[in-house]
Amino acid sequence: MRRPPTVAELAGRVSETARSVEVLWRAGLVPIPRVDEGIRSLFATRRYGPLAGAVRIAAHRDPLAVGIVDERGPLTFSQLDQQSNALARAWSERGVRPGSAIAALCRDHRGLVVTMLAAGKLGAPLLLMNTGFAKPQLADVAAREKVEVLVYDEEFTALLDGIEGVDRYLAGTDSDLAGHQLPVLEEIIASTDDRPLPAPERPGGLVLLTSGTTGTPKGAPRPRISPLHSAQFLDRIPLRVGEATFMGAPLFHGTGISQFILSLALGCKVVLRRRFNAEETLRQVAEHRCTAVVLVPTMLQRIIDLGPEVIGRYDTSSVRIIFVAGSALPPDVGNRATEIFGPVIHNLYGSTEVAVATVATPEDWRKAPGTVGRPPVGCRVALYDEQGNRITKPHVTGRVFVGSGLAFEGYTDGRHKEIIDGLLSSGDVGHFDEDGLLFIDGRDDEMIVSGGENVYPVEVENLLVEHEDVAEAAVIGVPDEEYGQRLKAFVVLTKGASLDADAVRDFVKRNLARYKVPRDVEFLAELPRNATGKLLRGELS
Structure with missing residues (x-):
C-alpha cells in the first residue's frame, strides 16, 4: 500500500506546480489574462491528448497559421485538423474503435502527422515504429502490440511480409496512386466528411519503442501527458509561441x-x-527563419563537417536553439557547433523510459563542455552505487536514476526498469561535478575492467574525436587473457587523413591514463548506426 504524502511532500508539489505554471506563462502557453483560452486549451488536451489537442487549439486561435511544411508544401493548423477529422471518421466507419492499436511505419511527412492526429481523435493508441528496424523486429513488435491498423510508406512494403491480419493503408507513395490496390490516406481523406467526431472517453496515447539494439524493441507507452509536463522542456529550453522549428530528428524517436x-x-x-x-537542413532553416533546430548528435556533426564555405552560404542568424538529444554529444562536436552558430547548444539527456532527465543550457556547456546539465522543473536525478546507496560526492561515478512525471509506467510486455526511492533507472552511469552538473560516463553494461581498473569507453571516444584527423570513433571492450579485458578502438578518419594505429595510441597515451589506451585500433569507412544515429556496438568486434 502506498503511504500518504507528507506535509513537506505536498508543499513541494504545490511549489513545483507553481513554478511549472510560471515557466509555461513565460513561454506563452498560459494565455493570461485570456482565462477562457486557457480553459479551452486544458479541455482540448484532456479530451484528445497533447498532439490532437494542440492542433485543435492552434486551429481555433489562427486557422490560417501554418502548422507543418514538408516536401509537398505547407499545411495550416486548420487543414491538419480537418484532414485528421476525415481520416478518423473514415477509420471509425471501417470499424476502428477506441483502444484499437494503430501502428505507423513512416518517414516524417504530412501522412504521418495526420495519422497521429486521427488516432488521438479516435482514442486509439498509436505505435510509432522505427524506420530502421529489420523485418523480424517489425513482425515481432506488431504481434506483441496486437496491431490492428498499419499505416506505412510504400518504400517499406518488402519489410512487412511477416505482419498478418492487419488492415493496411499507404501513407506515402513514390508511384502512381492509380496502380495501388491498398487504400491510400490521401484518397480516403479527400472522399470523407471532415466534420469533427465526438471526443473519445480518453486519449489513445503514444507507444514509443526502445532502439532494439539488444534484441526485440520494447514498447514504452505514454497514455497521458499533462500540459504542465511541457515545463520540463521549457524550463531550460527557451522555445516560444509562434516561431518555427526544423525537425531533423525522426518523429518516431522520443526526441x-x-x-x-x-x-x-x-x-x-x-x-x-x-x-x-x-x-538541405541549412537551406530550410534559412528559408523559414527557424529559431529552433532539433537534431541527434550525428546530424549536428554532419552539418558542421560541411565546413565554413558551405555553411556560410545560408543565413542561420534566426537560430536561437540547437536542441540535441538521443545519444551522447561529444564535447568537440558541441564546441565546434558553438563556434559556428554561437551559444545555442541545448544538450538534453533522457531515454525512452525516463523521458526528460537533465538539460544543459549554452551557459552550462560553456562552463563544462560535455555536460548534460541539470534537472528541469518536475525532474529529479540521483546516483546510486551497486548496493543501492545514494552517492552525493562530486566526481564519483554511480548509476543514474530519474524521477519525472513523463517517465513510463512499465513496458507493454509487463516488465519494468529498476526503481530506487521512487526513481527509475536510466541504464546509464554518470557523475556530478562540484557545480551540480551531470556527466554521463556510459552505459552501465559498457564499463570494462582492464587489469583491475574500471574503464568507460565513452571517455576515450570523446578524446579521439578531438583529434583533427578523426571524424568518428567507437571504443569497446574485448577479451584479454592477461588483463581480463582490453580496449579496442574503431576509427573513421577525416577526408584525406592518413593517421595510423600507433599515432592513435600515442594520442590517447598523452591525454589519459595508461590503462585507457586502446591496444587494438581498426579503421573503418563509417561506424554502424541505427536510424536515429545511435551507435550499434553489437556490430563491432
Whole structure:
C-alpha cells in the first residue's frame, strides 16, 4: 500500500506546480489574462491528448497559421485538423474503435502527422515504429502490440511480409496512386466528411519503442501527458509561441516526437523532411527563419563537417536553439557547433523510459563542455552505487536514476526498469561535478575492467574525436587473457587523413591514463548506426 504524502511532500508539489505554471506563462502557453483560452486549451488536451489537442487549439486561435511544411508544401493548423477529422471518421466507419492499436511505419511527412492526429481523435493508441528496424523486429513488435491498423510508406512494403491480419493503408507513395490496390490516406481523406467526431472517453496515447539494439524493441507507452509536463522542456529550453522549428530528428524517436508536440502546442511552424540532409537542413532553416533546430548528435556533426564555405552560404542568424538529444554529444562536436552558430547548444539527456532527465543550457556547456546539465522543473536525478546507496560526492561515478512525471509506467510486455526511492533507472552511469552538473560516463553494461581498473569507453571516444584527423570513433571492450579485458578502438578518419594505429595510441597515451589506451585500433569507412544515429556496438568486434 502506498503511504500518504507528507506535509513537506505536498508543499513541494504545490511549489513545483507553481513554478511549472510560471515557466509555461513565460513561454506563452498560459494565455493570461485570456482565462477562457486557457480553459479551452486544458479541455482540448484532456479530451484528445497533447498532439490532437494542440492542433485543435492552434486551429481555433489562427486557422490560417501554418502548422507543418514538408516536401509537398505547407499545411495550416486548420487543414491538419480537418484532414485528421476525415481520416478518423473514415477509420471509425471501417470499424476502428477506441483502444484499437494503430501502428505507423513512416518517414516524417504530412501522412504521418495526420495519422497521429486521427488516432488521438479516435482514442486509439498509436505505435510509432522505427524506420530502421529489420523485418523480424517489425513482425515481432506488431504481434506483441496486437496491431490492428498499419499505416506505412510504400518504400517499406518488402519489410512487412511477416505482419498478418492487419488492415493496411499507404501513407506515402513514390508511384502512381492509380496502380495501388491498398487504400491510400490521401484518397480516403479527400472522399470523407471532415466534420469533427465526438471526443473519445480518453486519449489513445503514444507507444514509443526502445532502439532494439539488444534484441526485440520494447514498447514504452505514454497514455497521458499533462500540459504542465511541457515545463520540463521549457524550463531550460527557451522555445516560444509562434516561431518555427526544423525537425531533423525522426518523429518516431522520443526526441523528435516530444519536440514536435511541444512546437505544435506553441503554435510554431514545424519544417519536416523525409530524409536528413545536412545542407538541405541549412537551406530550410534559412528559408523559414527557424529559431529552433532539433537534431541527434550525428546530424549536428554532419552539418558542421560541411565546413565554413558551405555553411556560410545560408543565413542561420534566426537560430536561437540547437536542441540535441538521443545519444551522447561529444564535447568537440558541441564546441565546434558553438563556434559556428554561437551559444545555442541545448544538450538534453533522457531515454525512452525516463523521458526528460537533465538539460544543459549554452551557459552550462560553456562552463563544462560535455555536460548534460541539470534537472528541469518536475525532474529529479540521483546516483546510486551497486548496493543501492545514494552517492552525493562530486566526481564519483554511480548509476543514474530519474524521477519525472513523463517517465513510463512499465513496458507493454509487463516488465519494468529498476526503481530506487521512487526513481527509475536510466541504464546509464554518470557523475556530478562540484557545480551540480551531470556527466554521463556510459552505459552501465559498457564499463570494462582492464587489469583491475574500471574503464568507460565513452571517455576515450570523446578524446579521439578531438583529434583533427578523426571524424568518428567507437571504443569497446574485448577479451584479454592477461588483463581480463582490453580496449579496442574503431576509427573513421577525416577526408584525406592518413593517421595510423600507433599515432592513435600515442594520442590517447598523452591525454589519459595508461590503462585507457586502446591496444587494438581498426579503421573503418563509417561506424554502424541505427536510424536515429545511435551507435550499434553489437556490430563491432
